[in-house]
Amino acid sequence: MSEPVPGLDCDTIVIGAGISGLYQLYRLRELGQTVRVFEAGTGVGGTWYWNRYPGCRFDSESYSYGYSFSQALLDEWSWTEHFAPQPETERYLNHVADKFDLRRDIQFRSRVKAAIFDESAGAWEITLEDGRSCRSRYLVTAVGPLSAPTLPRIAGIDDFQGEAYHTGLWPKHPVRFEGKRVAVIGTGATGVQAIQEIAKTAGHLTVFQRRPNWCTPLHNGPITPAEMDAIRQEYPSIFQRCRETAACFLHTTDPRGTFEVSPEEREAFWEQLYASPGFAPWLGNFRDMLVDREANALFSEFVAEKIRRRVRDPRVAEMLIPKDHGFGTRRVPQETHYYEVYNQPNVELVSILDTPIERITRTGLTTTARTFEFDLIVFATGFDAITGSFDRIDIRGRGGETLKGRWKRGITTFLGVMVDGFPNLFMVMGPHTALGNIPRSIEYNVEWIRDLLAYLERGGLRCADARPEAVEEWTTFVKRKGAGLLANEVDSWMTGVNQNVEGKQVRILVRYSGTAPEYREWADRVAADGYRELSLS
Numbered sequence: 001m002s003e004p005v006p007g008l009d010c011d012t013i014v015i016g017a018g019i020s021g022l023y024q025l026y027r028l029r030e031l032g033q034t035v036r037v038f039e040a041g042t043g044v045g046g047t048w049y050w051n052r053y054p055g056c057r058f059d060s061e062s063y064s065y066g067y068s069f070s071q072a073l074l075d076e077w078s079w080t081e082h083f084a085p086q087p088e089t090e091r092y093l094n095h096v097a098d099k100f101d102l103r104r105d106i107q108f109r110s111r112v113k114a115a116i117f118d119e120s121a122g123a124w125e126i127t128l129e130d131g132r133s134c135r136s137r138y139l140v141t142a143v144g145p146l147s148a149p150t151l152p153r154i155a156g157i158d159d160f161q162g163e164a165y166h167t168g169l170w171p172k173h174p175v176r177f178e179g180k181r182v183a184v185i186g187t188g189a190t191g192v193q194a195i196q197e198i199a200k201t202a203g204h205l206t207v208f209q210r211r212p213n214w215c216t217p218l219h220n221g222p223i224t225p226a227e228m229d230a231i232r233q234e235y236p237s238i239f240q241r242c243r244e245t246a247a248c249f250l251h252t253t254d255p256r257g258t259f260e261v262s263p264e265e266r267e268a269f270w271e272q273l274y275a276s277p278g279f280a281p282w283l284g285n286f287r288d289m290l291v292d293r294e295a296n297a298l299f300s301e302f303v304a305e306k307i308r309r310r311v312r313d314p315r316v317a318e319m320l321i322p323k324d325h326g327f328g329t330r331r332v333p334q335e336t337h338y339y340e341v342y343n344q345p346n347v348e349l350v351s352i353l354d355t356p357i358e359r360i361t362r363t364g365l366t367t368t369a370r371t372f373e374f375d376l377i378v379f380a381t382g383f384d385a386i387t388g389s390f391d392r393i394d395i396r397g398r399g400g401e402t403l404k405g406r407w408k409r410g411i412t413t414f415l416g417v418m419v420d421g422f423p424n425l426f427m428v429m430g431p432h433t434a435l436g437n438i439p440r441s442i443e444y445n446v447e448w449i450r451d452l453l454a455y456l457e458r459g460g461l462r463c464a465d466a467r468p469e470a471v472e473e474w475t476t477f478v479k480r481k482g483a484g485l486l487a488n489e490v491d492s493w494m495t496g497v498n499q500n501v502e503g504k505q506v507r508i509l510v511r512y513s514g515t516a517p518e519y520r521e522w523a524d525r526v527a528a529d530g531y532r533e534l535s536l537s
């Protein structure tokens with residue numbers, strides 16, 4: 001495949017140069033393919049390129065998040081914190097791009113606006129925003145599950161004359177908060193990280209909260225060189241554990257039920273979880289915590305009590321305790337002294353459920369109760385998750401059918417990687433794929449796609465399309481796996497709801513909530529059986 005076929009510019013086009021796109025490029029080059037990657041940003045890293053807001057870091061343990069594929073990379077890279085901050089992860093991904101000489105196939109400042117399947121030629125043609133185009137046999141989307149930022153739908157949003165930033169489009173120049181009147185709108189995982197950092201220096205910080213989330217302590221800390229040496233020795237067992245756990249994290253569910261232990265044992269276990277780093281309270285809890293209402297209510301009350309103890313003003317504490325959903329049914333933000341921020345004299349919490357924002361003005365904003373003046377507004381209002389980056393590209397398959405139109409009728413995929421009627425289109429981190437500790441799932445998806453393309457090449461085949469019945473079977477499985485999960489009864493990006501995006505007000509099944517090992521078992525079987533679920537030609 002080293003020489004492109006006449007009429008084609010390359011074998012495969014990859015959209016996006018985050019963790020997914022970089023790794024897909026690396027693996028496809030191994031097949032001898034010519035690959036071109038188109039990336040909207042000016043550098044590699046995806047999430048870790050765009051999200052430069054203060055306090056940004058991941059909640060996966062650093063050494064469980066990095067790539068696992070290269071021993072040399074594992075040997076030479078040192079993480080400095082258990083949960084690395086954004087600048088470190090961006091450096092890491094730049095190091096990966098340099099080490100494997102990936103940049104020469106990546107075109108930056110290149111946002112793809114359309115991808116059309118040309119049936120007669122069996123080729124994909126993408127068009128960039130600036131009008132350039134490129135044709136290939138295969139198209140891989142590596143556009144990210146959380147990469148389409150959304151602003152709130154508030155009147156006057158363009159009127160504000162001060163500084164205003166969305167956390168997912170944070171500028172590269174330093175932003176200073178000293179002495180400024182700052183507003184943060186949004187208290188999801190990102191808002192929580194930004195608030196606890198901005199509160200350290202802002203003259204005055206007003207937090208506008210629509211709904212509180214259940215947050216637990218991150219318990220981050222530095223990694224000494226000696227600890228890093230020990231971690232290096234443990235890499236095989238770290239990645240083995242990530243392969244075995246439900247969500248590819250180091251944490252995994254406790255096999256006991258909440259009510260199978262004595263109240264004293266339960267309390268002691270929960271204290272231990274609350275004192276443990278990372279997602280332990282969410283993913284390492286009793287096996288019924290996310291499915292049994294009573295179990296969930298009991299642990300929610302345990303966390304509520306922690307919040308009451310940490311926030312001095314009981315009125316503010318109650319505002320910070322979620323009343324509309326149980327613990328872990330939405331993405332759990334990880335915090336470091338977040339609740340204590342509300343004990344500071346320079347911080348105020350405003351509930352925009354009680355007093356909604358009416359409009360943004362030239363100098364601040366007005367709610368139904370008050371007028372506020374600000375120097376700087378931070379929009380921590382998140383993303384049009386999972387399908388948002390797909391919806392922003394005009395993707396058309398056989399017969400000119402649009403992917404967006406298809407998914408309006410309900411999301412259907414084969415393994416979250418393919419969609420019938422869109423031949424040779426492969427998604428890394430598409431809807432209905434296993435998520436969890438995402439790089440672990442990315443590596444699996446990328447290698448599965450690489451293996452399929454190698455299979456096609458070996459068989460002299462040029463086209464793979466998912467069979468509709470295979471799509472239906474996978475979609476049914478996804479539905480079955482989502483049944484009974486309390487999280488699927490709650491509005492969140494994990495159920496496809498975003499109040500700021502038109503048409504995304506109703507819950508849908510946007511993600512696969514079975515375990516990653518089950519996912520891999522299914523996908524491995526497809527490959528081992530010669531891809532009978534696909535129509536190959």
Ligand SMILES: Cc1cc2nc3c(=O)[nH]c(=O)nc-3n(C[C@H](O)[C@H](O)[C@H](O)COP(=O)(O)OP(=O)(O)OC[C@H]3O[C@@H](n4cnc5c(N)ncnc54)[C@H](O)[C@@H]3O)c2cc1C
Binds near residue numbers: 146392439
């Ligand atoms: C603040 C934050 C914290 C997170 N923390 C964790 C965590 O603790 N653990 C975890 O597992 N995951 C976490 N995630 C999820 C994170 O997105 C994934 O871990 C991972 O980075 C996804 O990699 P990706 O390459 O698939 O997508 P991304 O990193 O999102 O990269 C996608 C790239 O595609 C580009 N792109 C999109 N559309 C186009 C287009 N039309 N044309 C050209 N380029 C395009 C984007 O510019 C972007 O660079 C976090 C996400 C955020 C936002």
